[in-house]
Amino acid sequence: MAIWQIFIICSMIFLLIEIFVPMMFFLNFALGCLITAGLSIYTDNLAVLITFAVAISGVFLAVLRPIFLKTKKENKTGLENKYIGKVVKVVESVNKVSGAVTIYDERWNARSIGDDEFPVGSEVKIVKNDGLVFYVEKI
Structure with missing residues (x-):
């Protein structure tokens, strides 16, 4: 060979x-x-x-x-640039285990970063995401 x-x-x-x-x-x-x-x-x-x-x-x-x-x-979803830091409206009461927010006419599952609970209609800021769940905090 x-x-x-x-x-x-x-x-x-x-x-x-x-x-x-x-x-x-x-x-x-x-x-x-x-x-x-x-x-x-x-x-x-x-x-x-x-x-x-x-x-x-x-x-x-x-x-x-x-x-x-x-x-x-570079082949990431881009959620960091598009959603992180945005102020969103709560459509379902948000706490550490459940909740939902709306942004750009889309409904997303959300969780509170701390022990805070946010009622429907309040505004919160998105600080991070984990898959399809956004983590939010008080403005």
Whole structure:
């Protein structure tokens, strides 16, 4: 078996691992092995090829992984920007365990941050969200 074939097989193994453990880590090693397979056409020195594979994988890890992770973090719902800090009207009495508010003509479940209870018709401020539940406090 030729050296380039070994690096192609290693690249496929790293890709399979990345598919089952998607953390943008093994993808860098797969790319490093793939490029090293191309380089193995020019040299048969295994020490040089392994050193190159490790070095290029390290470069990919340092450069590409932060870009991939940043892109992954940007895919949030945007609730933080759209709703947090807004003043809303209580449509169902809000306490620590139940309640509802309305914002932009939408009804949302709400909970009080502290021990306060807010009656229907009062206005409160949204301070955080947890899934589909807003946590509110007195203005």
